Amino acid sequence: MGVLKVVVTTGLAFAALTLPSMAQEKAIFDPMDRIHPVWAEHGMVAAQERLAAEIGRDILAKGGNAVDAGVAVAFALAVTLPQAGNIGGGGFMIVHDGPTGKTVAIDYREKAPAGASRDMFLDAQGNADSGKSLYSGAASGVPGTVAGMKAALDAFGSMDWAEVIAPAIRLAEGGIVVTPKLADSLKDARKQLEAFPSSARIFLKEGGADYRPGDRLVQADLAATLKTIAAEGPDGFYKGAVAEKISAAVQAAGGLITPQDMADYTVVMREPVRGGYRGYEIVSMPPPSSGGVHLVQILNALEGYPIGALGQNTGQTLHLMAETMKLAYADRAHYLGDPDFTAVPVAALTSKDYAAAMRETISADFARPSATIGPGDLTPYESDQTTHFSIIDKNGSAVANTYTLNLSYGSGLVAEGTGVLMNNEMDDFSAKPGVPNAFGLVGGDANAVQAGKRPLSSMTPTIVLKDGKVWLVTGSPGGARIITTVLQVIMNMIDHKMNVAEASTAPRAHHQWLPDELRIEEGISLDTIRILQAKGHTIALKPAMGSTQSIMRDGASGAVYGASDPRDPDAATVGY
Known part of the structure; x- marks a missing residue:
């Protein structure tokens, strides 16, 4: 031959x-x-959790476009994939509009609070303190997911805001069946979650037992928060009672987020x-x-x-x-x-x-x-x-969306009364130039902590x-x-x-x-x-x-x- x-x-x-x-x-x-x-002949959703993927598919099948489906998937993942899906974190979305050929990057990354400073994660000896940047209230940046989803829907969507959030509300209120993977994930994060009573009440069973495969996980506080967001738009998250509860919880855990930080959050196209x-x-x-x-x-x-x-x-x-x-x-x-x-x-x-x-x-x-x-x-x-999801609709429009809490379950802190797991994205800043973060990545002055700044991401x-x-x-x-x-x-x-x-x-x-x-x-x-x-x-x-x-x-x-x-x-x- x-x-x-x-x-x-x-x-x-x-x-x-x-x-x-x-x-x-x-x-x-x-x-x-x-x-x-x-x-598939018409449209498709690929996501890290099946229930959320099916919700996106159903949105496409009833005439919604890729962005409509994407917003629905993002909110659903906040319920079904709590270790990464979120409304207490942030991320990035690339949207390609098939009919016009326009492609836009939507930046809804978390932002450092106004009180953040360059050396806030250094100890008395000047060394980086990863415990503070990962597992305290100070680990949380101002969340961007809710504002990001509304910006995407306003710019490219075709469906009503409340309509695309409704499936997530049903899942949070009625509960989801715990899969073997979710059970293992919750067990692995037990120490992190039980450090906060507000988190343990949701993600551990009554009496402190671990959730097992086949159990039903109900997130009533999260359902109430989602209902407020559906009714009031992003203001239901960034202003009023929810914002105040998030700020209070973060500050009680040693963090810096204020109600004004929440109200000041902006998305960037x-x-x-x-x-x-x-x-x-x-x-x-x-x-x-x-x-x-x-x-x-x-x-x-x-x-x-x-x-x-x-x-x-x-x-x-x-x-x-x-x-x-x-x-x-x-x-x-x-x-x-x-x-x-x-x-x-x-x-x-x-x-x-x-x-x-x-x-x-x-x-x-x-x-x-x-x-x-x-x-x-x-x-x-x-x-x-x-977590990432990808969507293509029948018109050739597409969404590529990656969002995160940073580490699994973020800082582990649920803001009392909201059901919202808070991110620990502040660790993605360079706490000290040349010192690796949780992923072993080394950063420099360009990614130093600064008020209002968005941390570097991969x-x-x-x-x-x-x-x-x-x-x-x-x-x-x-x-x-x-x-x-x-x-x-x-x-x-x-x-x-x-x-x-x-x-x-x-x-x-x-x-x-x-x-x-x-x-x-x-x-x-x-x-x-x-x-x-x-x-x-x-x-x-x-x-x-x-x-x-x-x-x-x-x-x-x-x-x-x-x-x-x-x-x-x-x-x-x-x-x-």
């Missing part, structure tokens, strides 16, 4: 690669063995980060998310290599990915922050010329130690516990366009690993020609510069690991990364194909 010899000369010295012929490929890979995605990769347009979230910038930056650098020919999860492909990831995360630590407070060099970081300069520093044979890597010189180029809600039409909607939870998780779904589909289910299932790898280790999931072959080790990589086999929720739209037929990450047993993709 014939073979194809590929010799790559892109500034690096690769050995000749011998690849199977097409006939050999067909003999090795039986198409009937492929993992198949969910198919931003221009998305855009890039091109092998004929596809990448549209993702701009700062204060680092996700879109570094997704485009890494893809720009990898576009200079024949990734498809090198093969999926081969030693050479993973090596090039890791070396590129290191450079991007070093830049993240230095340059990224809230663009309303610091100048973020987005154009420079996403420049194709800068990507070419990055490739010049990468060796095909050796892993560069992270200690020798710093932020790039941009002068020539300047001119896990989050959330990467992304829409990929082909010929101006939605081709893929994707995103994931996972903290620092979100960017690289989304990256690999896109590469798997574009470079390795996988369908959306295969792309979601394939083993993943991650490098974030510091610590200097290449994290991998089970499924990477031992031979590949040995190749990487021979190049100088320190390999760390760790638990599964991400929970991608992805939908692909076929441009010719208009049919949609989706997949929820099999790493999450409660996730679901549903269509109609």
Whole structure:
């Protein structure tokens, strides 16, 4: 049988690669063995929890658009996925309006209270105090989810505000059946939740017992809060009794949020980060998310290599990915922050010329130690516990939404009488430049704590366009690993020609510069690991990364194909 010899000369010295012929490929890979995605004719929702996904699907089926469904899913997840779904947190939404072709980034990230200060998370010795930035009232920023959902619905929705919140109210009032995953999650968070009596009363059974699979979890206070929001709009959350209760609870736990902070919260409509990769347009979230910038930056650098020919999860492909990831995360630590407070060099970081300069520093044979890597010189180029859902409607409109409380169940604090779990997003600031946060990410002055500022995030809600039409909607939870998780779904589909289910299932790898280790999931072959080790990589086999929720739209037929990450047993993709 014939073979194809590929010799790559892109500034690096690769050995000749011998690849199977097409006939050999067909003999090795039986198409009937492929993992198949969910198919639907009109519209689809992929979310990390089935009840919420079905609520979104029902909204689409009754004539609602992608944003109508997205707002309904977001409020439903606040009930069904309390460890991440929320109204006490914040996040980012990318909306593509099919009829007009307009794409907008909606920033509803939490904000630091007016009383926040640069050194608020340092102890008497000047060291970062992670207990204060994670598990006290001071850990909470002003929530943005309610305002963000209203801004999205006002700008792009077609249904009434109260109508899209109604399903969440029914779930909170009537209760949800506890799944095995939710039971395990609540048990794991027990210490965190029982630290606050207001939280323990909801998330532990009477007498202090753990919820078990099959039990019914009722959230009556949350239902009452949702009813107030449905009747009064965001003012029912940011002003009046609910805002006062949230402020009082946060301050009693040592935090800073005041009723005025709540009333002053604003959403920002931003221009998305855009890039091109092998004929596809990448549209993702701009700062204060680092996700879109570094997704485009890494893809720009990898576009200079024949990734498809090198093969999926081969030693050479993973090596090039890791070396590129290191450079991007070093830049993240230095340059990224809230663009309303610091100048973020987005154009420079996403420049194709800068990507070419990055490739010049990468060796095909050796892993560069992270200690020798710093932020790039941009002068020539300047001119896990989050949740994601993806939605496509029959008109080709799409929503990619990632929102979070930061760690699972946030700070663990439920504001008494509201049912609202509060975020611990203040830990996403750099408490002290150079000191890692809960996800091991190092930050600098650009992400220092400051009143009214939004903390840097890795959330990467992304829409990929082909010929101006939605081709893929994707995103994931996972903290620092979100960017690289989304990256690999896109590469798997574009470079390795996988369908959306295969792309979601394939083993993943991650490098974030510091610590200097290449994290991998089970499924990477031992031979590949040995190749990487021979190049100088320190390999760390760790638990599964991400929970991608992805939908692909076929441009010719208009049919949609989706997949929820099999790493999450409660996730679901549903269509109609």
